[in-house]
Amino acid sequence: xxxxxxxxxxxxxxxxxxxxxxxxxxxxxxxxxxxxxxxxxxxxxxxxxxxxxxxxxxxxxxxxxxxxxxxxxxxxxxxxxxxxxxxxxxxxxxxxxxxxxxxxxxxxxxxxxxxxxxxxxxxxxxxxxxxxxxxxxxxxxxxxxxxxxxxxxxxxxxxxxxxxxxxxxxxxxxxxxxxxxxxxxxxxxxxxxxxxxxxxxxxxxxxxxxxxxxxxxxxxxxxxxxxxxxxxxxxxxxxxxxxxxxxxxxxxxxxxxxxxxxxxxxxxxxxxxxxxxxxxxxxxxxxxxxxxxxxxxxxxxxxxxxxxxxxxxxxxxxxxxxxxxxxxxxxxx
Amino acid sequence: xxxxxxxxxxxxxxxxxxxxxxxxxxxxxxxxxxxxxxxxxxxxxxxxxxxxxxxxxxxxxxxxxxxxxxxxxxxxxxxxxxxxxxxxxxxxxxxxxxxxxxxxxxxxxxxxxxxxxxxxxxxxxxxxxxxxxxxxxxxxxxxxxxxxxxxxxxxxxxxxxxxxxxxxxxxxxxxxxxxxxxxxxxxxxxxxxxxxxxxxxxxxxxxxxxxxxxxxxxxxxxxxxxxxxxxxxxxxxxxxxxxxxxxxxxxxxxxxxxxxxxxxxxxxxxxxxxxxxxxxxxxxxxxxxxxxxxxxxxxxxxxxxxxxxxxxxxxxxxxxxxxxxxxxxxxxx
Numbered sequence: 001x002x003x004x005x006x007x008x009x010x011x012x013x014x015x016x017x018x019x020x021x022x023x024x025x026x027x028x029x030x031x032x033x034x035x036x037x038x039x040x041x042x043x044x045x046x047x048x049x050x051x052x053x054x055x056x057x058x059x060x061x062x063x064x065x066x067x068x069x070x071x072x073x074x075x076x077x078x079x080x081x082x083x084x085x086x087x088x089x090x091x092x093x094x095x096x097x098x099x100x101x102x103x104x105x106x107x108x109x110x111x112x113x114x115x116x117x118x119x120x121x122x123x124x125x126x127x128x129x130x131x132x133x134x135x136x137x138x139x140x141x142x143x144x145x146x147x148x149x150x151x152x153x154x155x156x157x158x159x160x161x162x163x164x165x166x167x168x169x170x171x172x173x174x175x176x177x178x179x180x181x182x183x184x185x186x187x188x189x190x191x192x193x194x195x196x197x198x199x200x201x202x203x204x205x206x207x208x209x210x211x212x213x214x215x216x217x218x219x220x221x222x223x224x225x226x227x228x229x230x231x232x233x234x235x236x237x238x239x240x241x242x243x244x245x246x247x248x249x250x251x252x253x254x255x256x257x258x259x260x261x262x263x264x265x266x267x268x269x270x271x272x273x274x275x276x277x278x279x280x281x282x283x284x285x286x287x288x289x290x291x292x293x294x295x296x297x298x299x300x301x302x303x304x305x306x307x308x309x310x311x312x313x314x315x316x317x318x319x320x321x322x323x324x325x326x327x328x329x330x331x332x333x
Numbered sequence: 334x335x336x337x338x339x340x341x342x343x344x345x346x347x348x349x350x351x352x353x354x355x356x357x358x359x360x361x362x363x364x365x366x367x368x369x370x371x372x373x374x375x376x377x378x379x380x381x382x383x384x385x386x387x388x389x390x391x392x393x394x395x396x397x398x399x400x401x402x403x404x405x406x407x408x409x410x411x412x413x414x415x416x417x418x419x420x421x422x423x424x425x426x427x428x429x430x431x432x433x434x435x436x437x438x439x440x441x442x443x444x445x446x447x448x449x450x451x452x453x454x455x456x457x458x459x460x461x462x463x464x465x466x467x468x469x470x471x472x473x474x475x476x477x478x479x480x481x482x483x484x485x486x487x488x489x490x491x492x493x494x495x496x497x498x499x500x501x502x503x504x505x506x507x508x509x510x511x512x513x514x515x516x517x518x519x520x521x522x523x524x525x526x527x528x529x530x531x532x533x534x535x536x537x538x539x540x541x542x543x544x545x546x547x548x549x550x551x552x553x554x555x556x557x558x559x560x561x562x563x564x565x566x567x568x569x570x571x572x573x574x575x576x577x578x579x580x581x582x583x584x585x586x587x588x589x590x591x592x593x594x595x596x597x598x599x600x601x602x603x604x605x606x607x608x609x610x611x612x613x614x615x616x617x618x619x620x621x622x623x624x625x626x627x628x629x630x631x632x633x634x635x636x637x638x639x640x641x642x643x644x645x646x647x648x649x650x651x652x653x654x655x656x657x658x659x660x661x662x663x664x665x666x
Contacts, residue, residue: 024602029613032613032614033613033614033615033616035599036597036599036614039599050572050601051569051599051600051602051614052602052603053571053602053606053610053614054574054604054610065402066574069574069579070572070574070579070581070602071581236384238386239383241403246403248403264369266368266369266382266384267382267384268383268384268385268386269357269385269386269387270385270386271387277386277387280365280366280386281365281366281368281384281386282366283369284369
């Protein structure tokens, strides 16, 4: 856990500045083990820390109503940049910048990019401070580099789980993407959003690899889900209950569209959309998820019924072709 | 699902009476498959139904903030009697009375009660209308019957997952208990709360059986958890986020007590306290759950660390003996 900057001094200063008495500490899975240490820092600033133990996958899931119900003065949200503008509870975002160097792994990625000249680069908020360095290494090796800045996210070149607009916006001019960061999740997001060859440079495992095969596999699963949903008589349309996942009007639009196409449609509300949860509704045939599009994609085999993104549902009812949907991006929203 | 009365006509009348436009429909696991049918009844009253898909185990979990965030005018909460007094969102409780007869299974239970003369009877809200009938059958067979009414619950003789005060209040005068209802859950609750021989008469499976062995097994697991927690250096104290599970002052009290006994203690907030969730905090040794005491008891083997009730924590720090704690009830709160 020493690999990240948790900005303890800034947290303490802010607590003192706003004279916070109770602080809700929210970290994503993976960084949660650091919570007791950060709680101690909060105590040093004479505030009472409360660790949020519920799952948290993004800044869409900022614990506003939880903070209000606990009488909290300040939320410390770790691991993500601001996503939901809100003034209900003062909030500081600790982006948890990684201290790991990316030089070595970016050089390892170069052989996988030999066929391509124009490279789009992207990273998660943890490595944004390395964006110039990544750029330099690629330019030194003769590449042309593009960094997208579509204006929907906090920073140029940044991607988050449900928003790849920065890479989508430069995809037409790019031959391949390089994503720098840990795990498969974001690199897959880049590949699925852009349909471009995508290489991940993971500075934690010190491995560089292509995700194109994995993306193909997921696309074929998505295609199969769409085909299955074409025969569905009754749809469940999910509205998310997390602050940045609540798209009620979109859910109503999908419901009307389903009914216009002769299907029964029911609105569902949920905080966490899980495979277990839909087992309780055996009379429904398929679902559309307006909350978190990644939930649909990450566990496609685990859901017992198709769990479609809104764009995929448009393919089901014939309002858009599969090919055009792929151009928009599977989970563009 | 025809085994329960979902009071569709009352639901429709109430929607029309309060002129509700959006209705949030909340059912516990097990009754959720009925949701689409009830949604249709709501549509017949010209309101838009939204089915709450999140887990719901009791009326403690009334979806108030969810309803507010969705702009809902009326909550229809099925399967439980009112538990949380609140005026934020108009709510109707549909108790889902079972239509099944209990006569046969209560007679089947009689041979298991031959050694006892004074019998306490209890049931869940689904079968309360049969309480007089259960009483009659026992009296006909020569028993003395007691029905507790401690005043904390909506009805005499009623038990809910976290409140067995109606049976605890009559336990000193009773030789054995008969619980009438489905499954192990409530019968176990009676046995664990009272330490009395307890027989379940399950009218769905048409089976009568003693839960004393199962209760003993759970008690030995609880004892083992308490012993393990005696060596714990760092405790996590859970505050529940569900409206009827939020006991902040109690959690603070437990935290202070832990610190007074030389342990580190951190407050945690969570909506669902699950075995997966505590895996994220490897530096903690044991937990105290002030939210839902049944969560601690139902999955004792699945939690990787001790997950104690507040009463069990009192045994850990030596403020009460195991024997006296059992007299108070494992999860009395």
